[in-house]
Amino acid sequence: MRHTLNVVILIVVVTVGLLFVVNKIDWMPVAASTAAGPVDWLFGLNLDVITVLYVLINGIMLYSVFMFRRKRGDDSEGSYFHGDTKLEIGWIVIPTVIVLAFAVIGGSVLKQVSAADKEELKVIVTGRQWSWTFEYPDLGITTTELNLPVNMQAHFLLRSEDVIHSFWVPQFRLKQDLVPGQEKELRITPTLLGSYQLMCAELCGTSHAYMVAPVNVLTAEDFEIWRQKRLGIYQEPAGEGGGAAEDPAALGAKVASSAGCIACHSIDGSKLVGPTWKGLFGRTETMADGSTITVDDAYLHESIVNSGAKLVQGYADLMPKNFGDSLTDQEIKGLIEYIRTLK
Ligand code: CUA
DSSP, X not given: OHHHHXXXXXXXXXXXXXXXXXXXXXXXXXXXXXXHHHHHHXXXXXXXXXXHHHHHHHXXXXXXXHHTOOOTTOOOOOOOOOOOHHHHHHHHHHHHHHHHHHHHHHHHHHHHHTOOOSSEEEEEEEEETTEEEEEETTTTEEESSEEEETTSEEEEEEEESSSOEEEEOGGGXXXXXXXXXXXXXXXXXXXXXXXXXXXEOSOOSTTGGXXXXXXXXXXXXXXXXXXXXXXXXXXXXXXXXXXXXXXXXXXXXXXXXXXXXXXXXXSSSOOOSSOOOTTOTTOEEEBTXXXXXXXXXHHHHHHHHSTTSSOBTTOOSOSOSOHHHHSOXXXXXXXXXXXXXXX
């Protein structure tokens, strides 16, 4: 009886202390979507239950290990007992109830976060080794950065061109695999303006870690301006004068990272899936068919929009074929200027 009381006091005290500590820690990144509330609440509940179980199991075990040690010189047998029906029923029923409760709560949260809004922005997301493309079918835009208007539900249709990838923006909380041959769905309503990063959350090959894309949550006005700029129909408001254009090479450096180029092309001379960009401009390359080409603007342009046309010897035809659609002329020009600077 004394032991039972001791162990109960020990477990209650440690549980209260540990619950205080784990609830003090800020586990999650900033909450930027409507899903964050229910998901974080469920995470917190899960964490509390795990904390209680952790202390319960380890508390009883450690107490027993120290209190019921064999005494020096005591070689007698331990007392024999067979089963304890009440205990066995308890450790079957209680965990079953907990697991079932979590299934019900989890199901209800899932229903809540995947509910469709009346108004939505459709975005077709295509993943491949190792880049992302975003197509807005209702806007006629294809791009390599994901721009979303705040407080409007984005309805993602996710497709993979090769292996399994996974769409994950931690600030939005939800994650969805892209499965080759299937179309997966995901609904997210961003609630916080800002820039985030989409990352692939499924190990998908050598450059998996570089399979990222920028995500911008914009006001409705800024989203509209971006839409018009992408479509080439934007007109500067009178009297504002169109600020200085961005340096093409600087734009190119940004695109190289956002469009996923650097996943396959190094800028330091090392050999990846594709030829390095270091010293590429002006270099004489031997093609797969044995001919040679001196790398110039025209060759780089062709290699970006129609990558398989003239393949450098020793490299497979792996580069996505849609950069002509997903990159603007300005972005392609920027990339070429950027490659030119990599001596
Ligand atoms: Cu795609 Cu990892």
